[in-house]
Amino acid sequence: MRLATFRGRDDESHVRRVGLVLGQGDHVRVHPFDAGFDLVELLAESAEWRDSQADVAAAGDGLALDEILLLPPVYPVAMRDFLTFEAHVDGMERGHGSPGVPDAWYDAPVFLFMAPHAVTGPYDDVAMPPDTERLDFELEVAAIVVRDVSDVTPQEARSAIGGYCVMNDWSARDVQGKEMSLKLGPSKGKDFATTIGPWVVTPDELEDCRDADGFLDLKMSVKVNGVEVGTDRSGNMGWSFEQLVSHASRASWVKAGEVLASGTCSTGSLAESWGRNGSLTPPPLQVGDVVEMTIERLGTIRNTVGPREESVAPVAPARRRSRLEASA
Amino acid sequence: MRLATFRGRDDESHVRRVGLVLGQGDHVRVHPFDAGFDLVELLAESAEWRDSQADVAAAGDGLALDEILLLPPVYPVAMRDFLTFEAHVDGMERGHGSPGVPDAWYDAPVFLFMAPHAVTGPYDDVAMPPDTERLDFELEVAAIVVRDVSDVTPQEARSAIGGYCVMNDWSARDVQGKEMSLKLGPSKGKDFATTIGPWVVTPDELEDCRDADGFLDLKMSVKVNGVEVGTDRSGNMGWSFEQLVSHASRASWVKAGEVLASGTCSTGSLAESWGRNGSLTPPPLQVGDVVEMTIERLGTIRNTVGPREESVAPVAPARRRSRLEASA
Structure with missing residues (x-):
């Protein structure tokens, strides 16, 4: 089974969804699971239970990759x-x-x-x-x-x-x-x-x-x-x-x-x-x-x-201990 | 303000609580906040709001250190x-x-x-x-x-x-x-x-x-x-x-x-x-x-x-690439 994390390309709510990936190459479609599914939790479940949920997802309409934004599959702990x-x-x-x-x-x-x-x-x-x-x-x-x-x-x-x-x-x-x-x-x-x-x-x-x-x-x-x-x-x-x-x-x-x-x-x-x-x-x-x-x-x-983005300035060089010792 | 994370020494539920620390030395007492407070969230709030919650905690009974188990203040992300x-x-x-x-x-x-x-x-x-x-x-x-x-x-x-x-x-x-x-x-x-x-x-x-x-x-x-x-x-x-x-x-x-x-x-x-x-x-x-x-x-x-606790055995040494190259 292949599982993706995504959101709708125009989804302003930025809600993360998990989807079942079916097909190959230009024919890849992502079939959403019900909202609320978490990819790591889904992977931790039994294969039987995951398969049953995937069957439900597969029965729904799939989304083409140009309709969605694929996200990192997990935001790691x-x-x-x-x-x-x-x-x-x-x-x-x-x-x-x-x-x-x-x-x-x-x-x-x-x-x-x-x-x-x-x-x-x-x-x-x-x-x-x-x-x-x-x-x-x-x-x-x-x-x-x-x-x-x-x-x-x-x-x-x-x-x-x-x-x-x-x-x-x-x-x-x-x-x-x-x-x-x-x-x-x-x-x-x-x-x-x-x-x-x-x-x-x-x-x-x-x-x-x-x-x-x-x-x-x-x-x-x-x-x-x-x-x-x-x-x-x-x-x-x-x-x-x-x-x-x-x-x-x-x-x-x-x-x-x-x-x-x-x-x-x-x-x-x-x-x-x-x-x-x-x-x-x-x-x-x-x-x-x-x-x-x-x-x-x-x-x-x-x-x-x-392109390079604007960043804050680098921090100053280290404050030297010798400064402290010299003044001690 | 000093804030501790703790649980009751005999608390089998292992519920984590946050407490306000008052007193010094042998007179330290930990005054529990209401259950559900998280230490990082509490620290992110305004000082005024935190002070008002601390006033509530301070009014309650404090616990001596031998009544509680101090936990790591945070479990870091x-x-x-x-x-x-x-x-x-x-x-x-x-x-x-x-x-x-x-x-x-x-x-x-x-x-x-x-x-x-x-x-x-x-x-x-x-x-x-x-x-x-x-x-x-x-x-x-x-x-x-x-x-x-x-x-x-x-x-x-x-x-x-x-x-x-x-x-x-x-x-x-x-x-x-x-x-x-x-x-x-x-x-x-x-x-x-x-x-x-x-x-x-x-x-x-x-x-x-x-x-x-x-x-x-x-x-x-x-x-x-x-x-x-x-x-x-x-x-x-x-x-x-x-x-x-x-x-x-x-x-x-x-x-x-x-x-x-x-x-x-x-x-x-x-x-x-x-x-x-x-x-x-x-x-x-x-x-x-x-x-x-x-x-x-x-x-x-x-x-x-x-004392040293029992651990699983160390992993085996690396499988060598030369083994693969020799058999290629």
Whole structure:
């Protein structure tokens, strides 16, 4: 089952609706569920109950994509980004002058908590953020968590994953690089936009895409202005999503409404190429560029880089402690 | 005004209540507001309205601290930890063999998003997390955000801060150190517990504690087993909380229910001493150790390190891509 979150294109009330997605390509239609349905709650219900509700939705008229505005499928209670693609780590490390993948990478899947308030819809424009000359994208698979879990095994984690979608973790590389020199990871370099969508596909639709170890193995690709610049397979993740949930839940919590992302696949960002090439080739994104990401079975998200918007001034530099000590 | 979140010590319903804190030391009493009040909403209201509700609460019977269980004042929609104390950065950098504070630190206040689901109450035991032999604490001031803001100046940010409390950002240094070698910051090294409390103090109570630049200047100290091991002043932050909110909101959002923390003050963690001393002196926390943090005007949180609890097994090491390439 494919489930989208949307509102009417001319709906001034901005009420969010959930819809069943039927058809392919130009024939996609979104069939609204009754108002009041929440996507995460719907995914947490039994397949039988969800099917019965979907039958009702399917019997009604469907809406064409040009009649509606697709929204982010979920507004996450938290988002985590993992680092699961070995070849991406290798490329990024070489860009930093390191010999390749650090030994620690193999031991356990590290993650960071992302800015949770910056999700954007699958076809929304993304404004050029302030302070950057090196805007980049990151092609990732994302899983939607629909149950609260703590200390679960990978087997137990399976029922906590309600579905999957495509994710673009937009990144201002120059801002991020400077921030990461302080060792806490990126902050403003990644907090302006994260695109998820176009809708959520439930795991039962993807059972035939699992490999012998149970890893989802889906073709992933990204185009800039219609030209393919990266491609990989989700089967190249070092850990399965069930393992990621288990790890995150160890002596802690993973909660319903969280989004857990794979991290960037190999060649799924410009920065990895910059690292390998030793130059800004292909060039950083510019206003007007169109970034299109497709994952087999999950669909396509497509976003245009919009003009820079007006922002408040940057904060002043740090007040120095030496000033205080000198006056003491 | 001081506002606490609590439940009755023997209340099986686990209903959260908000209470007005009156009195000092052994004479503290918590006067419940009517059921249904939410602490963040209460802090977002006008001072006049809040005062009128507090008058009603104060007229009722107060509860002694041994009759109730103080809970985390808020269950945050997101938590950010900044890095604002220059001398702490200096100590930590020296521990990593660096010459001192990197130039980039002075330019803008970096932050990370913390695990939002692991907040614990001000007097709760904190279980020794798995996989660590180097448990540590971090003494910080935290601000509670009570309005959604985007692109606000420091002046505009002022009304978005509803109050302040003490925070202990518990840290497993060995786990964290290994994770941080992957450059994304800590993940499992800090996701097991963050203590906030004992209550929230509104900004109007602290106006006389602002210095000439408007920075809150409060004495901070931490004891382990009754012995003071660290002390600093919040006036040594490189940026004010209003500046932190402004920076975080630039081309993004800071939302009601977020907690923004100062980062560790100087000598507010064992790791900084380990860096300066070149040895594990003072020693890492052990089961049974009591960590007590006090910030002038904000109060004291006190937590005992509890025994390690049973956890699921760690996930398997990464599946290697070379395996796939060899078989291709």
